[in-house]
Amino acid sequence: xxxxxxxxxxxxxxxxxxxxxxxxxxxxxxxxxxxxxxxxxxxxxxxxxxxxxxxxxxxxxxxxxxxxxxxxxxxxxxxxxxxxxxxxxxxxxxxxxxxxxxxxxxxxxxxxxxxxxxxxxxxxxxxxxxxxxxxxxxxxxxxxxxxxxxxxxxxxxxxxxxxxxxxxxxxxxxxxxxxxxxxxxxxxxxxxxxxxxxxxxxxxxxxxxxxxxxxxxx
Amino acid sequence: xxxxxxxxxxxxxxxxxxxxxxxxxxxxxxxxxxxxxxxxxxxxxxxxxxxxxxxxxxxxxxxxxxxxxxxxxxxxxxxxxxxxxxxxxxxxxxxxxxxxxxxxxxxxxxxxxxxxxxxxxxxxxxxxxxxxxxxxxxxxxxxxxxxxxxxxxxxxxxxxxxxxxxxxxxxxxxxxxxxxxxxxxxxxxxxxxxxxxxxxxxxxxxxxxxxxxxxxxxxxxxxxxxxxxxxxxxxxxxxxxxxxxxxxxxxxxxxxxxxxxxxxxxxxxxxxxxxxxxxxxxxxxxxxxxxxxxxxxxxxxxxxxxxxxxxxxxxxxxxxxxxxxxxxxxxxxxxxxxxxxxxxxxxxxxxxxxxxxxxxxxxxxxxxxxxxxxxxxxxxxxxxxxxxxxxxxxxxxxxxxxxxxxxxxxxxxxxxxxxxxxxxxxxxxxxxxxxxxxxxxxxxxxxxxxxxxxxxxxxxxxxxxxxxxxxxxxxxxxxxxxxxxxxxx
Numbered sequence: 001x002x003x004x005x006x007x008x009x010x011x012x013x014x015x016x017x018x019x020x021x022x023x024x025x026x027x028x029x030x031x032x033x034x035x036x037x038x039x040x041x042x043x044x045x046x047x048x049x050x051x052x053x054x055x056x057x058x059x060x061x062x063x064x065x066x067x068x069x070x071x072x073x074x075x076x077x078x079x080x081x082x083x084x085x086x087x088x089x090x091x092x093x094x095x096x097x098x099x100x101x102x103x104x105x106x107x108x109x110x111x112x113x114x115x116x117x118x119x120x121x122x123x124x125x126x127x128x129x130x131x132x133x134x135x136x137x138x139x140x141x142x143x144x145x146x147x148x149x150x151x152x153x154x155x156x157x158x159x160x161x162x163x164x165x166x167x168x169x170x171x172x173x174x175x176x177x178x179x180x181x182x183x184x185x186x187x188x189x190x191x192x193x194x195x196x197x198x199x200x201x202x203x204x205x206x207x208x209x210x211x212x213x214x215x216x217x218x
Numbered sequence: 219x220x221x222x223x224x225x226x227x228x229x230x231x232x233x234x235x236x237x238x239x240x241x242x243x244x245x246x247x248x249x250x251x252x253x254x255x256x257x258x259x260x261x262x263x264x265x266x267x268x269x270x271x272x273x274x275x276x277x278x279x280x281x282x283x284x285x286x287x288x289x290x291x292x293x294x295x296x297x298x299x300x301x302x303x304x305x306x307x308x309x310x311x312x313x314x315x316x317x318x319x320x321x322x323x324x325x326x327x328x329x330x331x332x333x334x335x336x337x338x339x340x341x342x343x344x345x346x347x348x349x350x351x352x353x354x355x356x357x358x359x360x361x362x363x364x365x366x367x368x369x370x371x372x373x374x375x376x377x378x379x380x381x382x383x384x385x386x387x388x389x390x391x392x393x394x395x396x397x398x399x400x401x402x403x404x405x406x407x408x409x410x411x412x413x414x415x416x417x418x419x420x421x422x423x424x425x426x427x428x429x430x431x432x433x434x435x436x437x438x439x440x441x442x443x444x445x446x447x448x449x450x451x452x453x454x455x456x457x458x459x460x461x462x463x464x465x466x467x468x469x470x471x472x473x474x475x476x477x478x479x480x481x482x483x484x485x486x487x488x489x490x491x492x493x494x495x496x497x498x499x500x501x502x503x504x505x506x507x508x509x510x511x512x513x514x515x516x517x518x519x520x521x522x523x524x525x526x527x528x529x530x531x532x533x534x535x536x537x538x539x540x541x542x543x544x545x546x547x548x549x550x551x552x553x554x555x556x557x558x559x560x561x562x563x564x565x566x567x568x569x570x571x572x573x574x575x576x577x578x579x580x581x582x583x584x585x586x587x588x589x590x591x592x593x594x595x596x597x598x599x600x601x602x603x604x605x606x607x608x609x610x611x612x613x614x615x616x617x618x619x620x621x622x623x624x625x626x627x628x629x630x631x632x633x634x635x636x637x638x639x640x641x642x643x644x645x646x647x648x649x650x651x652x653x654x655x656x657x658x659x660x661x662x663x664x665x666x667x668x669x670x671x672x673x674x675x676x677x678x679x680x681x682x683x684x685x686x687x688x689x690x691x692x693x694x695x696x697x698x699x700x701x702x703x704x705x706x707x
Contacts, residue, residue: 059219072477118396121426121429137392143387157381160385161388164395168395171402175413179351182351186354186358190354190384193361193362194380194384197377200368
């Protein structure tokens with residue numbers, strides 16, 4: 001029983017991580033949005049899976065909210081933004097695709113090193129997935145730092161949140177539901193405010209290339 | 219009784235925000251009401267602190283949701299005080315001469331009050347996840363106000379702020395999750411009280427050191443980003459200089475302090491789990507780097523609000539460093555935090571008055587301040603002297619205490635370096651101050667003080683700094699001793 005659970009948890013977290021890596025090698029925003037949406041579905045499935053095997057009904061609620069919010073609602077808003085700005089490509093990232101992928105691999109390795117104490121300490125059957133979650137956190141940080149489009153940065157941030165949610169559910173079977181709701185509310189508000197700013201950047205700079213945001217560098 | 223105190227502390231800001239949201243278009247009485255309410259909240263914070271000084275630890279709510287020990291009480295007074303200062307200088311209060319329109323005044327009233335509310339929740343929440351949620355919400359509420367006047371610079375500043383701030387806060391959440399990770403795997407409970415700071419602190423000695431160490435790194439980097447510690451400080455000078463002055467006052471005066479508060483809470487847990495060597499070392503490294511970056515950047519600044527922003531990095535760096543210097547250091551750090559809250563919020567509000575008059579953000583555009591605005595200029599000069607750490611102001615005492623704690627902790631080389639860096643900052647700030655104060659005002663700048671009423675609260679700040687410069691008052695001393703106890707050795 002635990003063996004199946006452990007395997008399924010690793011498969012789920014691998015899917016979440018791999019969908020996050022899409023950000024590194026695809027350049028078009030719609031590919032990023034699709035990957036994020038699929039990743040949120042995979043994450044919701046993983047959370048529901050943990051809920052099923054641990055018999056924790058609260059996790060089903062968390063999975064359902066996550067599915068609606070990040071699998072459906074936020075991708076819809078992202079697509080609307082993308083349509084408004086036209087098909088924008090992430091033209092020249094600060095780091096090219098091949099190097100990005102290589103660095104992504106190294107970051108996942110680093111995650112294995114960092115999470116060693118966690119994995120050896122934990123008794124949960126889900127522990128093998130934790131390095132993958134930490135890897136996703138590192139990769140999304142790298143995306144936020146190395147990409148120029150505000151839209152890509154927002155998606156990178158959303159993926160970072162998914163990585164943290166995955167880590168929480170694998171390591172601790174999720175934080176208590178009432179707190180999780182607060183986290184969701186913050187995530188939603190944060191996203192909406194970022195959305196406002198992306199529109200403002202678009203209006204004031206007529207492009208959402210944050211490379212132009214250099215006026216204050218002194 | 220306790221419930222009433224917490225309600226009196228938290229509800230006024232929520233009420234002002236609700237009124238501002240409901241009344242459309244914005245009316246002047248809405249801003250006046252906000253000012254009155256904010257003073258009420260300050261009174262409640264002082265009441266709460268009085269209880270704590272008296273030896274009580276007020277707790278309220280299901281699962282001890284809100285709790286005020288000495289650390290919370292001190293921060294609550296700082297937050298409520300600076301929020302009151304900001305509310306008394308809010309756009310929309312002045313009749314006639316308005317540099318903000320009704321829409322902007324309404325936005326400010328809504329979000330600045332929500333901002334104050336989230337900070338007050340952050341410092342009174344017992345649950346570390348609630349604290350996290352509140353601090354994350356501070357980013358959202360304050361970011362909304364930075365581009366109150368939409369310009370390329372302000373949009374850029376707010377984008378940087380919300381992105382870097384949100385990422386930092388997300389890392390702090392990783393730390394939060396890791397912090398109770400092995401606790402949960404052993405206890406297996408899903409009660410929401412499991413994330414209560416009191417519960418974590420009690421369980422800390424049995425926690426796994428390596429995991430808590432990792433958690434503390436994430437927490438220190440994460441909340442350190444919000445506190446403006448180098449090398450994660452890059453958003454701070456832009457955000458603090460582009461925000462409307464009352465918001466800058468809140469961000470520089472207390473938001474940084476709230477982020478440091480979160481670090482202190484986690485440090486208490488880490489100290490109990492892994493001993494103080496590792497957390498102290500990390501805080502000292504971050505603090506020293508921040509002071510160095512700030513001191514060197516101060517030399518090349520060309521705008522006075524950016525000057526104040528970099529000075530904030532210097533002071534948070536000093537507080538962070540001091541937190542790593544043992545019990546004496548914690549005492550000095552918290553004293554310095556109080557002094558800095560008062561001095562920096564006063565300075566940002568004064569800089570708002572200067573900006574209104576001179577219409578120039580550049581240092582080069584401001585001269586003859588003492589001629590053009592005698593009272594404002596004198597306060598500004600006094601505030602700057604306080605910031606660089608000259609007697610008879612409170613910051614002199616607390617900086618001195620930090621240095622003493624450093625030598626007592628057996629770190630003469632570190633303190634020598636820090637003193638050298640502080641000297642660089644000192645020279646930079648005093649040189650710039652001289653250029654602003656003397657000479658003749660540029661043409662077209664009106665001569666003579668106006669809106670004297672607005673100076674009254676700022677004068678009170680200066681008075682408070684002087685009092686704190688003579689001796690540490692008894693109640694403050696009791697609170698600080700309590701905090702040293704909480705932070706652990």
